[in-house]
Each structure stands twice: as C-alpha cells, then as structure tokens.
Amino acid sequence: MKKYLLLLLFISQFGFSATITNIPPPNFKHYLMDFDDCDACGCSASGGGMGFSSMLDKNFVGVRYFNQSYSSRDGIFKNSPWIDENFNTVQLWARIPVFKNFQISALVPYHFHNRELSTGRQTIEGLGDITVLGLYTVYQTKKDSTVFTHMLQAGAGVKAPTGKYNSAASTGSVNPSFQVGTGSWDYLLAAEYVIKKQDLGFNAMLNYAFKTENDQHYQFGNQLNYAGTFFYVVEREKFTLVPQVGLAGETYATNKQYGEDIPDTKGDILFSKVGLEAGSGKFSVGLNAMLPISQNLTGGRVEANYRWSVNLNYSL
C-alpha cells in the first residue's frame, strides 16, 4: 500500500510540475486527442476500451463516473437464470504534459459493482487497478500548413494490481470479470491517430493489454481495444461543443488458470457510441453512451447491455 501511495505522490508531482513548467494551456480551437481508457478494470469486458475521451482538452485532470450494465447467466444450463450485473466506477483521470511531445496519462479507478445471484445480492467495492501510460507524439502537422492536420501518438504503460482480486468470483459458471482488479501486472501498448479538417475530425485509437498471471494463478486473456470516432467542433464565443459518434470494439483472448486455457472465456464485442462534450473556460463536461452492435462474450454466457459515462475535466 505504501508503494501505491508513493506512486500517487509521483503522479501528483507530475501534476504539480505541469502547472509550473509554464506549458501554455491548450487552445480550444486546437482540439485534440482521445484520452484512451485502456482497460479501466482490466477484467474481461469490464471497462476496457470504452474509448471515452476528451475531444476538447489535450491536457487535463478530471473525474469521471461510468456505468456498465451486463447480464450474466447464473448456471450451466440453457435455461439457467440471467442476472443483472452493474459495474460502477468513479475514476480520477489525468493527462499531463511532462515535456514537449510527451505526456503521462494516469487512471485511478474506484469500483462499486453489484449483481443479484440466485443466492442473493453480491457487492464488491474498492480501489481498482491504477494505470499509468506514457504517450509520445510521433508526428504532428504544423498548424495552418495544410487543409488536413494529422497527429499520431504512441505509447506504453503499466497497470498495477492495486485492485483486490477475489479468486472465488472468477471460477465457476458466472461472469469471471466481476472483480475490482485483475490482480496482475499488465502492460499496455497504445496508439492514437487524429485527422482533422477545419471543424470536422476523426480519431482512431488502438491499444493492446498484455495480461500476466496473478498470485491466484488466474490470468485474464490479452485484450485488444480499438475505436474510431468522428467529431465536430462547434465554437461559440463563450463555449465550445463537440458532438461525436463512432464505433468501439474489444476482443479478449482466453483466460487461463495454472497455465491452462479455461474454455469459453474468450470473446469480442463491438459498440456504437455517441457523446457530447462542452467546454467553457478551463472546465469541460462530457457525456457518452455506448450500445453493443454485436457481441460474443464468455461463450455467450455474458451479455453487455450498455455503458454510459459522465465526466468533469479541468484543462491544464
């Protein structure tokens, strides 16, 4: 725990340094960059690749709430009852410039999940897995030089097992992702690309999580997240609006326990998503919703219903 507090200190130091290194606050006209969520919970089908992003602020600190609704089959039979699962997360998130063309992203989630099993209501709650990601701007078009502007970022990160993993919840027939953490050290690769013409833009993001075995010898499958989002910047004197629409997908490799594949744990899902961000001065608020288009999670035993989020950001 002490080490995690130290980490938080480090993170806050970045925040502090950012404010005094005198990096100019980003102009709203200079819209940019997706904030990539990268597997907030880390569990299969629980938060990864929500792709909820600030299309307004390049650098910010903020707080976000997101809700994920799943239905999960409680039993091994065709007619076993389907139960509702609610995954709730409050997350501190930040994207902080460290030096030119290099930013640090940090996610500190707090989860409170519940579900109604046939044996009664089950709740879990606690600090989730903290993610720290470094992003380097590989390419960026000089402003005003062309009709299209491009920006490409790539990075790598680590997700720490600060969330408690409970082995009893991952074995058996119900959703193995009912967890606040994977219990594992996971490593991330991420890339984002943004192309813009005047007020219209497109953001593409791709990230991959390498998941390792936790101390209970459970290993969640590696996860690929991808998303493509169109956005439009409506600028007024007092505020800026950015409506956005897109697709987001996730694929999960098979989970393992003691190095053995666990049948029917891989899966994939494709979401449609819509969102709106509004910024005024240093503050912005965002609202996003995602609905599945197609899915096959955990051998068909888990179904995602919807996800939505709301966030408040402060631009740095």
Add this chain to the structure above:
Amino acid sequence: MNFQLKNIAAVLAATSLFVSCSNDDDNGSKVVEGAVGEAELFFDNGMAGDALDLGNAYTNSNGETVTVKKLNYIISNVVLIKEDGSSFVYPKAENYFIISEEKGQFTVHLENIPVGDYKKVKFGIGVDQQRYLEGESAQKSFWDLAYANDMTWTWSIGYRFINFEGTFAETSDHGRHEELPFQVHQGSNSATDNYREVTLDLPTTARVREKELSSIHIMSDINVLLDGDTKILLHDNLNAGGTAVSIMGGENLIKIAQNSLKMFKVDHVHNGPGSHHE
C-alpha cells in the same frame, strides 16, 4: 529542461517500484510427496440442456412430455486418473454415494486423495456385482442409506441404481388428455448385470493439493435415459390397464444402462481453497 529530466527520472523510479514489488512466490500449490487433499464431484441434474426442476414438464424428442417427480442415483467406485494413466482408486468400503434431487444431495465428497494433477474421473452408476455379492452385513451402512433414499428392493433383488419417477402426458382412447404415472427403476438382476462405468475427461486439470478442494462440476442429462441413443417410449410400456408405466426389468434396463453411458459430462473444474459448491 532540468526540471523535465527530473520528471522522467520520477517515471522511471515509479516504474521500477512496480517491477521490484512484483513477485510470484507462492506456496500451498506445490505437489508435496505423501500429502493429501480433497476433491468433490458435484452433480448438476438437467434435462437435455435445461436445468432439472422437479414438477416441471419437459418434452423430449420422442414426443412425450415428461414431468419428473423423483430422481435419485447411485455413484460408486470413483477413480481419479492422471495424465500418465496412473490412478487413485478411492477406498472401496467408502466408495458408494447417493445423488438425490429431492433431498438436494448433489455432492460426492472425497478425502485423503494423494496430491496431484488429475485429468480424468471414472465412476460407476449403481453397485457392482462384486460388492453386492460381499453380502448384506459387509455393506450394512450403505444399504441402510440406500433404503432411506428409496434405492433398494429387497436384499435378494438388490439395489436400485437409478430411481426415476414422474408422470407423462398421454392421450387416452377417448381422446382425453391424462397425466399417467411412470416409474423407471434401474438395477441389475439375475439375468443381466446393468452396472456401468463411465470415464470422463476434465476440461481443465483437477489440482488436488493439501488443504485445498478441487471441485469437479458434472452436468447430468437425465433425458438420455429414455431419449438417448436408444429410444424408449413410455407409451409403449403402459400396463395392461393403460393406467401406468413401470420399467423395472428386462430389455429396457439393458437399453437404459447403455444410454446412461452418455448421461454425464464435466462442465468445469474449480481449484483452490474455498471453492466449495453450495
């Protein structure tokens, strides 16, 4: 710029912190020579993929609608088999168990199993002739248990291996819809030995370890008894009065024994401490 370098150093420091406290030590999951652990077989009864609920009606592929009122069966002679083919045979005297839907008794609990990685499980349905011929006093306690679960005839006839009872829908000669009782009592008799054994592959290893419980979750498909490879129509077995069906001997028991070979399938395996089933 200095300041920024300091930040980078901080990132590296934070990263190394993570790396340094990552450690994979574990104990309690190693195979210790001579150590023993526990395992259980959990039988989850179903009808053609649906969960079995006593009193619910199911229509099988024979076109008969069956309502199950009772389902008990005897599981015996459990053997756990490792990948190299070596096996652990549970002590014979304690190797007889009754699964009962109405009593909510679904677990075969096994103790003092040598620790190891088991890949298959083998067990019998019913009671083998060898055991039966040891005589009544040799197996008094199990006979009493079987008696209490309605799993015996008289001693001279022996055990019921499967007791499967309920009603089925029948359209009478007058075109009237009726629910008629049926009884399927599987067992051996003087003519045929209907005890059968099945060997099931485990989808993942049953890791038997000291102070841990490995739980093997088995899906039992009761439907195959009458509606398996060989079809048995209840209608064809009506008594002379056309009022009830009672299958307790003859060819049908041989067919049921054959069908029961496909009654069980391992759905999944839980390993580790505290993995007990409800």
